[in-house]
Structure formats: structure tokens, C-alpha cells
Amino acid sequence: MMTPEQAVVASIGLCVAGAVLTLLVSRNKTVAGWLAFAITAGSAALILSAVAQVLARGPAHPEQFLKMPAVGFALRIYVDGLTSIFLLLAVLVAVPAALYSIRYMKHYEDYGVARYYPNFLLFLAAMYGLLSTTDMMWFFFIFWQMMTLPGYALIRFENRKPENIRAANKYLIMMQIACVATMIGAELLAITGAAASGSETLKYDFDTVSANLPALLAGKPAVTALAFALFLVGFGIKMGMWPFGQVWLPDAHPAAPSPVSAMLSGVMIKTGAYGLMRYFLWLVPPSAVADYPLANWGAVVAVLGTITLFTGTMQALKQEQSKRLLAFHSIGQIGYILLGTGACMALLPAKGPNATVLAAIAFFGALFHVLNHGLFKGLLFLNAGSMLLATGTQDLNKMGGLMKFMPLTAVTALVASLSISGVPLFNGFASKWSIFVGTVQGGSAAKYLGVCAIIAILTSALTLASFIKFFGVSFLSRTSALVRDKAAASLRDAAALEVGAMMQLPQVFLAALCVLLGVIPALAFQLIGGALNASRQGCGIALANAAPMAGGAWRGLENLHGTALFAPLALATVLALVFVVVCVLSKLGAAQRRADVPWLCGYAREAECHRYVAHNFYGEIKRYFRWLGGMPKPRAGAVTDPGSQTTNH
Amino acid sequence: MKTLLPILGGLANVAIVLVIAPFFQGVLRKVTARIQSRQGPPIWQAYYDLLKLLGKEDIESGEIPLMQRFSVYLSLATVLTLACLVPMGFPAPMNGAGDAILLIYLLTLSGVCTLLAGLAAGSTYSLIGISREMMTMIALEPLFAVAIVIGAVHTGSFRLDTVLNGSVYATGVPVSGVIMLAVMLLSFQAFVQRVPFDISEAETEIMEGPLMEYSGPKLALLKYAQMAKLVIYSALFVALFVPWGAGLPFGLGWLAFWAKVFVLVLLVTLVAATHARYRIDQAIRYFAGLLGVAMIALVLAGYGY
Numbered sequence: 001m002m003t004p005e006q007a008v009v010a011s012i013g014l015c016v017a018g019a020v021l022t023l024l025v026s027r028n029k030t031v032a033g034w035l036a037f038a039i040t041a042g043s044a045a046l047i048l049s050a051v052a053q054v055l056a057r058g059p060a061h062p063e064q065f066l067k068m069p070a071v072g073f074a075l076r077i078y079v080d081g082l083t084s085i086f087l088l089l090a091v092l093v094a095v096p097a098a099l100y101s102i103r104y105m106k107h108y109e110d111y112g113v114a115r116y117y118p119n120f121l122l123f124l125a126a127m128y129g130l131l132s133t134t135d136m137m138w139f140f141f142i143f144w145q146m147m148t149l150p151g152y153a154l155i156r157f158e159n160r161k162p163e164n165i166r167a168a169n170k171y172l173i174m175m176q177i178a179c180v181a182t183m184i185g186a187e188l189l190a191i192t193g194a195a196a197s198g199s200e201t202l203k204y205d206f207d208t209v210s211a212n213l214p215a216l217l218a219g220k221p222a223v224t225a226l227a228f229a230l231f232l233v234g235f236g237i238k239m240g241m242w243p244f245g246q247v248w249l250p251d252a253h254p255a256a257p258s259p260v261s262a263m264l265s266g267v268m269i270k271t272g273a274y275g276l277m278r279y280f281l282w283l284v285p286p287s288a289v290a291d292y293p294l295a296n297w298g299a300v301v302a303v304l305g306t307i308t309l310f311t312g313t314m315q316a317l318k319q320e321q322s323k324r325l326l327a328f329h330s331i332g333q334i335g336y337i338l339l340g341t342g343a344c345m346a347l348l349p350a351k352g353p354n355a356t357v358l359a360a361i362a363f364f365g366a367l368f369h370v371l372n373h374g375l376f377k378g379l380l381f382l383n384a385g386s387m388l389l390a391t392g393t394q395d396l397n398k399m400g401g402l403m404k405f406m407p408l409t410a411v412t413a414l415v416a417s418l419s420i421s422g423v424p425l426f427n428g429f430a431s432k433w434s435i436f437v438g439t440v441q442g443g444s445a446a447k448y449l450g451v452c453a454i455i456a457i458l459t460s461a462l463t464l465a466s467f468i469k470f471f472g473v474s475f476l477s478r479t480s481a482l483v484r485d486k487a488a489a490s491l492r493d494a495a496a497l498e499v500g501a502m503m504q505l506p507q508v509f510l511a512a513l514c515v516l517l518g519v520i521p522a523l524a525f526q527l528i529g530g531a532l533n534a535s536r537q538g539c540g541i542a543l544a545n546a547a548p549m550a551g552g553a554w555r556g557l558e559n560l561h562g563t564a565l566f567a568p569l570a571l572a573t574v575l576a577l578v579f580v581v582v583c584v585l586s587k588l589g590a591a592q593r594r595a596d597v598p599w600l601c602g603y604a605r606e607a608e609c610h611r612y613v614a615h616n617f618y619g620e621i622k623r624y625f626r627w628l629g630g631m632p633k634p635r636a637g638a639v640t641d642p643g644s645q646t647t648n649h
Numbered sequence: 650m651k652t653l654l655p656i657l658g659g660l661a662n663v664a665i666v667l668v669i670a671p672f673f674q675g676v677l678r679k680v681t682a683r684i685q686s687r688q689g690p691p692i693w694q695a696y697y698d699l700l701k702l703l704g705k706e707d708i709e710s711g712e713i714p715l716m717q718r719f720s721v722y723l724s725l726a727t728v729l730t731l732a733c734l735v736p737m738g739f740p741a742p743m744n745g746a747g748d749a750i751l752l753i754y755l756l757t758l759s760g761v762c763t764l765l766a767g768l769a770a771g772s773t774y775s776l777i778g779i780s781r782e783m784m785t786m787i788a789l790e791p792l793f794a795v796a797i798v799i800g801a802v803h804t805g806s807f808r809l810d811t812v813l814n815g816s817v818y819a820t821g822v823p824v825s826g827v828i829m830l831a832v833m834l835l836s837f838q839a840f841v842q843r844v845p846f847d848i849s850e851a852e853t854e855i856m857e858g859p860l861m862e863y864s865g866p867k868l869a870l871l872k873y874a875q876m877a878k879l880v881i882y883s884a885l886f887v888a889l890f891v892p893w894g895a896g897l898p899f900g901l902g903w904l905a906f907w908a909k910v911f912v913l914v915l916l917v918t919l920v921a922a923t924h925a926r927y928r929i930d931q932a933i934r935y936f937a938g939l940l941g942v943a944m945i946a947l948v949l950a951g952y953g954y
Contacts (some may be wrong), residue, residue, distance in 0.1 A: 410945045581729075589866055
């Protein structure tokens with residue numbers, strides 16, 4: 001039986017070997033695709049066994065591989081609870097993305113997959129490594145580059161489009177800046193490390209740095225503050241935090257092939273969240289908390305998170321390209337994760353009857369939102385990929401009425417849209433609920449948190465608005481000229497517009513998880529509770545001891561002695577019963593049904609120029625927040641649309 | 650008994666809302682007519698309308714009729730579920746199913762269903778209405794959230810029976826509570842979608858917006874949901890801001906509660922009958938101002954005022 005650490009190293013090795021193999025067979029897209037999927041699934045099985053072991057039996061011990069003591073170099077791997085949650089997220093998104101790729105990559109007629117599958121697997125291996133290494137310098141650097149460079153290659157996959165190359169270059173530059181910032185931070189913390197700890201341990205290891213931190217915090221507060229500021233910048237760039245995220249993220253996500261967008265948005269940017277949590281909360285030992293200005297860092301992170309979620313979502317509201325809209329929402333949702341983490345950091349040292357419990361609730365929310373965002377955003381990018389495959393465009397203005405032609409994709413997209421908007425009974429609500437409970441009640445200890453919470457609630461309404469538009473104009477509304485043409489063409493080729501089973505399956509899988517975690521969120525909270533219990537280091541000890549959640553499948557979530565509660569199953573039952581009553585009510589009159597076209601005030605037929613498209617939505621709000629930036633380029637051919645002047649109310 | 654009580658209470662609330670909502674609508678129409686020197690329809694007209702609509706032909710103009718049906722049914726179902734979470738003369742029956750944050754989001758969900766219904770119908774006028782309605786919701790959701798959060802901050806609890814019990818005045822009559830009362834009064838017309846904030850329906854302009862394409866039983870359900878919303882929002886408002894008299898013996902307290910709700914409905918009618926509709930940009934500016942004031946109230950509440 002492998003230890004969790006060995007399992008992780010084995011899965012990294014498997015992916016790297018798989019990268020070579022897929023390169024060899026890359027002439028045949030189908031074989032390469034299935035091979036990559038098999039390897040992803042194999043590595044996922046290894047990772048899952050590691051995660052299950054850690055959650056069931058607690059973490060094992062850090063293990064060293066590739067030792068080179070002379071230069072302080074060893075691959076030291078440690079899988080604890082926090083790492084487990086992120087590893088779990090990685091496999092939950094990677095396996096559907098790999099399955100989806102098999103068919104999706106065939107539609108690129110001009111591009112081979114030699115630059116796709118090997119990079120995909122290296123990218124995945126690097127994330128496994130980055131999430132489980134304890135080395136803050138060398139292996140951090142190696143895994144970071146192993147993630148960045150294949151990522152770069154994947155973003156510029158369609159390298160005949162100049163805008164994709166520009167996007168990839170921006171991504172590369174920002175990631176290198178982030179890498180340098182984080183490594184300088186690590187060097188600052190480790191600078192006194194070697195002398196204090198002797199030659200046996202590694203200078204840049206979490207444990208060494210953690211052991212030296214109390215002295216460093218007491219002796220050189222300015223240096224440690226600088227180091228932590230650099231960590232915030234480095235991981236902030238990776239996460240897409242304001243103001244860094246807007247620089248690279250909205251360009252990079254749409255440029256990549258859709259399954260890779262799902263991986264970028266669902267998993268890769270979460271490694272930044274992992275780094276932030278690990279460095280700010282797990283690194284500082286409890287003995288040094290008195291010298292560590294955790295509450296101030298919490299304030300900075302929470303306020304940055306609030307700015308991030310508002311700006312990201314407001315800019316997303318303006319978008320008219322499907323994947324670009326989703327990319328801006330990644331920034332917005334990362335803001336919620338930052339807000340939860342920041343609130344946790346702000347409340348942990350606060351004095352108050354419930355401060356620690358509230359901190360833990362906020363952290364549960366942040367970690368749950370990490371999982372949820374991976375699921376629903378991964379799903380949304382797959383949906384966008386299906387729409388791209390069916391219509392050949394990312395332009396929402398040209399879409400409409402797709403639900404008639406691709407019902408399954410539409411239903412999964414609806415689930416994902418409702419999840420990301422935080423509609424009750426979907427998973428996004430449960431995590432946001434937890435963040436709001438923490439921030440609103442934490443407002444008594446840190447006053448700004450109440451205002452942050454209201455801005456976050458406002459922003460979730462903005463998210464809803466954006467996804468009403470996204471879902472409404474593409475799947476509902478009226479069939480657009482483009483969709484009608486595509487549907488007619490696909491009928492001629494005896495093929496449906498709906499994607500095949502191999503692309504439906506990953507979407508259905510992710511949608512089912514969204515609903516499951518939405519109706520029984522206690523599952524996720526038990527998982528996170530177990531994970532925190534298995535990562536007792538630094539502030540993690542206080543968080544694990546707080547154990548804020550009670551409840552179960554039927555009772556739902558309960559905390560703060562039942563003063564905050566949410567029982568989705570009970571709610572769902574009531575809703576279902578009332579729904580049946582309403583159905584019966586509507587049948588009472590035995591009314592006849594008849595289908596007809598919408599009434600257009602007497603005009604004979606509806607033309608393409610009468611359709612209300614994505615561009616027309618929310619004109620006033622877009623106008624008031626023009627200064628916030630992110631406006632899409634003026635629409636080509638907008639002049640031919642006589643409605644655009646009068647109908648954007 | 651312990652499990653039976655919420656079920657009975659929930660049934661009672663649903664029944665009350667279903668029975669009383671058309672009555673309020675009838676009163677509203679009658680009083681409006683009198684203010685405008687008209688005779689007005691009989692007070693029971695809303696019941697007749699609903700019954701008549703249930704038997705009329707149901708024309709489905711959308712390309713996905715299933716989606717139309719689903720969202721229309723869900724729209725009324727959500728509103729009725731909400732009724733179980735709102736106190737109507739006695740504490741909310743489904744206290745154990747959720748807290749105040751859930752309430753905020755469920756109120757939004759009931760709006761979302763109407764939006765989906767309009768989107769599924771696919772008429773351009775519907776979509777214009779949806780765009781407007783959504784912009785209004787963006788401004789209104791945080792306003793209501795501030796009112797709830799102030800209550801939660803004062804009482805330290807999110808429980809519905811604690812928050813929806815005049816919690817904004819939990820510490821005497823604080824400044825923040827009074828400010829929020831004013832803010833909510835000034836925006837209440839928008840919550841119940843009446844003139845001057847019925848911009849998303851605007852009969853004379855975009856012909857009922859999201860409802861435009863609906864007829865027969867579906868229109869009856871959507872209208873029913875809208876009437877029920879007036880009752881539910883009024884009950885919420887009374888529970889949150891006008892708790893006085895709730896301590897009376899059961900029967901009297903219950904009567905006092907519905908008397909307060911009735912007065913509020915009359916107030917809504919009066920404002921609706923004497924004002925002209927705002928444009929959407931004017932309304933957004935107005936809500937933004939109110940939201941600014943509400944934020945000040947929230948900060949004051951944080952400091953105990």
C-alpha cells in the first residue's frame with residue numbers, strides 16, 4: 001500500500017510518462033485522446049487513494065524523494081488535509097476535461113494534438129506537485145514553471161491568431177513576475193534559516209521556515225511583512241486578484257481550447273488560493289501569533305477580495321463573448337474566496353465570544369467555494385466549448401434559441417448558471433451562505449466586514465444578471481440567423497447540433513455534482529471539516545478545533561448554536577410539494593394549449609434585427625460603470641442594427 | 650406535535666396567501682379607481698379574473714414550451730414556499746429550514762423564475778422588460794439585505810423568528826433602524842412592482858414586459874404570484890419594521906398584524922395611483938442614492954447606533 005506521498009509522486013511520474021507517450025502517438029488524435037484520458041484517470045485514481053487515506057487516517061509524514069543534501073535540494077512531499085481538498089478539486093475537473101477533449105480536439109482541423117495532450121498532462125502533473133511540495137524555493141520553482149510553460153503552450157494552441165499569441169505572452173510575463181515575487185519572499189523568510197536549523201533540514205522547507213518564523217517576526221517585522229506582501233502579490237497574480245487579474249486572465253482563458261479553459265479557471269488559479277491559505281495561515285506557528293499582524297493582513301485580503309469580486313463581476317456584465325464573460329466571472333468568484341479567507345484571517349486573532357468560530361465558518365465558505373467554483377466554472381467552460389463547437393462562434397450576440405437544438409447542454413448550463421449566481425439548492429449558495437454568515441456576524445469584531453458582505457450580496461445579484469443574459473440570449477430567446485443556418489446545415493449532414501455523448505457525459509457529471517452539493521452541502525462541510533482536522537499546523541489548529549458546523553443531510557447546515565441555519569433538503573421538499581400543487585392548479589380549467597409566434601405589434605415577421613441580443617442588455621448599468629473598464633470592442637456591423645439605439649433600456 | 654406544527658403552519662400560510670392575495674388586488678384596484686374618480690371593478694374582480702383565465706386558451710409563443718411551463722409553475726411555487734418562511738401573525742412556520750440569508754436569496758429566486766419565463770417566451774418586448782427588471786433587482790437585493798443584516802447585527806442571530814420580529818429596533822429605537830425604515834418605505838413600491846417602479850412591465854410602453862406573451866392559466870399563475878408577492882413583502886415589512894402590537898393575545902395580535910398589512914397595502918395603492926412611472930435610469934439613480942444611505946445605516950449599526 002502506497003503512502004499518500006508516494007501516490008502523489010507516482011501520479012506525477014505517470015503524467016510525465018504519459019506526456020511522452022501521447023507525444024509519440026500524437027499523429028492519431030483519437031488514440032492520443034484516449035491515452036491521455038486513461039492516464040489522467042489513472043493519476044486521478046492514485047490521487048483519490050491518497051486523499052482518502054489522509055481524510056480517513058490523518059496525514060502521514062513528509063517524505064523526501066530525489067535527495068541532494070549538499071545543495072539543500074530534495075523533493076519533499078507532504079499531503080495533509082488542505083492539500084487533499086485542492087488535489088480532489090484538480091482530479092474532479094481534470095478527468096471530465098480530459099474526456100471532453102477527446103472529441104473536442106478533433107474539431108481543430110488545422111492544428112495537431114502534439115502540442116495539446118503532452119502539455120495538458122505536464123500541466124496537470126505540475127499542479128499535483130505544486131499543491132503537495134513543501135519546498136518554498138526549488139521545487140516550487142520547478143513545478144511553477146512546469147505549470148506555466150505548458151500553460152503558455154496551451155493558451156497559444158491556436159497560434160495562427162495573433163490575439164492568442166498576445167494573450168499567451170501576457171500570461172507568461174505575469175506568471176514569471178509572480179514566480180519571482182514569491183521566490184524573493186521565500187528567500188527573505190529563509191535568509192536566517194540555515195544557521196538556526198543546522199545542515200540536516202532543508203533551508204526552504206515549510207517546517208524549517210515555520211520554526212524560524214517566531215524569531216524572525218519578533219526581530220525583523222519589516223522583512224517578514226515585505227515577504228508576506230510579496231506572497232500576496234505573487235499568489236494574487238496567479239489567482240487573478242484585482243488589479244493583476246484583469247491584466248492577463250480575461251485574455252488567456254478565452255484563447256485556450258475550452259477544456260483547458262476549464263482547467264485554467266477551475267483548477268490552476270486555485271493554486272494561488274492554495275498558496276495564499278498555506279503561507280498566510282499554516283506557516284506561522286501558534287507560538288508566534290502575538291507578533292504576526294494576521295488581522296491587518298486579513299483586512300487587506302478581505303478588502304482586496306471585495307474590490308476583486310465587484311470589479312470582476314461588473315466587467316463581466318459588459319461582455320458579449322461567451323468565454324471572455326466567463327473569464328471575468330472567474331475574477332469575480334475568486335473575490336469571494338479572497339473575502340472568505342480574509343475574513344477568516346481578520347477574525348482569527350480577534351477577541352470576542354464567537355470570533356474563532358466565525359473565522360472558521362468564513363474559511364469553510366472560502367474552501368467550499370474553491371471546490372464549487374472549480375465544478376461550476378469548469379462546467380460553464382465546457383458548455384461554452386459545446387456552444388463554440390455547435391455554432392463556431394463565441395459571440396453571444398449571434399446566438400439564440402440553442403436550447404431547442406442542444407437540450408442537454410442547455411440544462412447543464414442552466415444548472416451551472418444558477419450555481420454560480422448563488423441560487424438556493426445549488427452549490428454556489430451553500431458556500432456563499434457560509435461566507436456571508438462569517439462576514440456579517442464578524443462585523444462586530446471587524447467593522448468593515450459588514451460593508452464587504454453587502455457589496456458581496458450586491459455582486460451576487462450582478463452575477464445573476466450576467467448569467468440571466470448568458471443563458472437567456474444563447475439558449476432561450478429566439479433562434480438567431482446563425483443558429484438557424486447551422487441547424488439546417490447539420491440536418492443536411494444528418495447530424496444534430498447537440499454534442500455527442502462523450503462531451504455530454506463530462507457536463508452531466510459536473511452538473512450532477514453541483515446539484516448534489518447544493519442539496520446536501522453537509523457532505524462538503526464534513527469533507528472540509530475532516531480535511532482541516534488532518535492539517536493541524538499554524539492557524540490550522542485553531543480552525544480545526546473550532547469545528548463550527550453541525551447538521552447532516554436532513555438538518556442541513558447549522559452553526560453558531562443554530563442561529564444560522566440552512567436545511568436545503570427540507571426546503572427542496574416543500575418546493576417540490578408546492579410545485580405539484582401549482583401544476584394541479586394550472587390544469588383545473590382544462591385550458592387548450594396552442595403554439596404560435598410572438599406578437600410583434602402587427603409587424604409581419606420577426607427579422608434578425610428585431611432580436612434583443614446580449615449587447616442590448618443592462619445598458620444603463622453598463623453606462624454608469626463605464627469608468628470601471630472592461631468594455632468590449634465596438635460591435636462590427638452594429639450600424640445595421642436599427643434597434644441598438646432605442647432598445648438598450 | 651413538534652414536527653407537525655411547521656407543516657400545519659406552512660399550510661396555513663400558503664392558504665392565507667392564496668385566499669387573501671386577490672382580495673388585496675381587488676382593494677387596490679377599487680381604491681385606485683376612486684382616487685381617479687372612476688367607479689372601478691367590484692372588489693372580488695381579481696378572483697373572477699383568475700378563475701376565468703384558468704379556463705382560457707393557453708398560447709405558447711416560445712420555442713421551448715417545456716421551459717415556459719417549468720418557469721411559470723416554479724414562479725408561483727417559489728412565492729408560496731416563501732410564504733412558509735415569513736411570519737404572518739405568528740412566527741414563520743419553517744424557521745428550521747433556513748435563515749435570513751436564505752430569505753434574501755429566495756426572494757431573488759422568485760424574481761428569476763419570472764425572468765426565465767419571459768426569456769423562454771422570447772418576444773423582444775419581454776426581453777426589454779427582463780433587462781429592466783434585472784437592473785431593478787440588482788439595486789433592490791442589497792437594500793433588503795441591509796435591512797436584514799442590520800437586524801442580524803443588532804440581535805446577533807440569523808434566525809427568522811429573531812430577525813423578523815422588529816429586530817431593527819432590538820436595541821431601543823436606534824438611528825440605523827429608523828433610517829432603514831425610511832429607506833424601505835421609499836423603495837417599497839419597487840419591491841412589489843407597482844407604479845412608479847413598475848418599469849419592467851410598463852403596460853403602456855412595453856405591454857407587460859415578461860408577461861406579454863402569456864395567456865390563459867400561465868398568465869393566471871404569473872398574476873397570482875405577483876399578487877402573492879404584494880402580501881408577502883407587506884408581511885415581511887410589517888414583521889421587520891412595525892412589530893408593535895405583536896405581543897397582544899393570539900387572536901388580537903393576529904388581527905393587528907393583518908390590519909397593519911392592510912394599511913401598508915392602502916399606502917402602496919395611494920402612492921401608485923398618484924404617481925407617474927419613472928424611467929429606468931431615473932429609478933437606478935434613485936436606488937443608488939437609497940443604497941448609499943442604507944450603507945451609512947449599516948455602518949452606524951455596526952457601531953451600535
